[in-house]
């Protein structure tokens with residue numbers, strides 16, 4: 392009978408509880424249900440502590456504080472950091488959030504953004520600017536904007552949305568070389584009412600940092616008017 396009881400218990404759990412987006416097990420605790428991921432799976436995603444370039448966040452295998460790229464071509468942002476690497480569970484969760492509409496994952500990602508702001512960047516900002524969604528993707532919600540709204544509420548920082556906008560439909564960046572990514576995004580973003588950004592210290596947020604093209608293009612526009620631009624992303628590939 393024991394196996395039957397166990398089976399019945401699991402069946403009950405699976406009917407009444409949502410399941411972990413990582414391992415599929417029922418989410419028993421409220422902190423698990425809040426973010427759609429169980430404690431065990433969350434423990435596998437940790438803040439990246441490897442030596443990094445202090446400007447772009449590139450993982451470094453030497454003792455220099457800046458990477459060669461940042462020395463030769465200083466980016467238009469003062470600093471960028473990612474929470475972890477774009478692989479394994481983190482990659483799966485980002486894709487589930489962006490393309491399968493698992494909206495509760497925004498709570499998990501906001502936890503990661505907050506850890507980056509409080510423990511890594513450790514500075515105050517006048518406002519948060521989310522990287523705008525691609526116009527061509529007719530999704531019902533802008534994943535970065537939704538996370539940014541909660542992030543601003545929780546940190547008590549102003550949401551500066553609607554200023555940085557995407558004005559051109561562009562093919563997905565995935566799989567393109569850095570040169571093609573740059574061309575792909577030429578003229579793709581625009582800054583509306585730049586006087587509202589003028590002189591402000593802003594935090595730009597996005598999901599994935601691959602070659603840094605999107606963050607760089609957005610920061611270029613912002614930094615012409617903003618006093619200072621820093622950026623955070625969930626994962627670096």
Ligand SMILES: [Zn+2]
Nearest residue numbers: 411414429432
């Ligand atoms: Zn799990």
Ligand SMILES: [Zn+2]
Nearest residue numbers: 444447458461
């Ligand atoms: Zn760098």
